[in-house]
Amino acid sequence: MRSLFRVLAVSLLLLPAAFGWGREGHRLIASLAALHLNARAQAEIARLLQPGETLESIASWADEIRPQRKETSTWHYINLPVASPHGPWQPFCPASGCVVRIVSEMQARLADRTQPAAARAEALKFLVHFTADLHQPLHAGDRGDRGGNDLPVVFRNRPTNLHSLWDTPLVERAAAQPGFRQRLFRKAGFFERRRLQQGTPAGWAWQAHDVSRDAAYAPLPAARPAVLGDDYVRTAAPAVELQLRRAGLRLARLLNDSLGR
Secondary structure, three states: OOHHHHHHHHHHHHHHOOOOOOOHHEEEHHHHHHHOOOHHHHHHHHHOOOOOOOOOOOOHHHHHHOOOOOOOHHHHHHOOOOOOOOOHHHHHHHOOHHHHHHHHHHHHHHHHHOOOOHHHHHHHHOOOOOOOHHHHHHHOOOOOOOOOOOOEEEEOOEEEEHHHHOOOOOOOOEEHHOOOOHHHOOOOHHHHHHHHHOOOOHHHHHHHHHHHHHHHHOOOOOOOOHHHHHHHEEEEEHHHHHHHHHHHHOOOHHHHHHHOO
């Protein structure tokens, strides 16, 4: 066990700060949003993006440029303590910005047709990415471990951390389940849109905070490193699917509100 802790310690030091949903999660959310855009929003997005670009292809752009755009590093998350009740989010948002503030700012910039096209295109790329990040539970909930980045786990005999596990492996395993894509990509009806698309980025962050508390942290065993297997995956899968669905439909609402009127 001591040697396993040493391996985990080295692995965690070598890992970069984990990003919100891996490429697969961001692509799924963007694809779902694209299905729910109105014609005006579709046309404006096509005008702002470069030929050949789509919402899916630019969904991870904000992660790709993060090393060159150091000022964006805190824009991907907000660390809301899992034990905190819902309330003001501002005390948990650093001066450099956080995902709640940036989603609203990028939506406003995208909607402002007096802005240069290049600035609006960049805002579009940021909005697509950060709306998805806002729904990754460990980009909203935190237990003093940087949203699970500092919490070592072993998943299927491989060392990682809780945040990275939620970024990619859990999404990939959920996506591999029978019926997942049919459920995720079904066209939302009036009542589902009314239920899931309402609210604000701040409310969505607190909702993701609750998912992190109940689905990410609560099922963890007490031992460290936390050794996780199929039972944890089965517990987490419904929450992963729900957060992807929420993110896609809410991104569509933000884009339609900004571009489709």
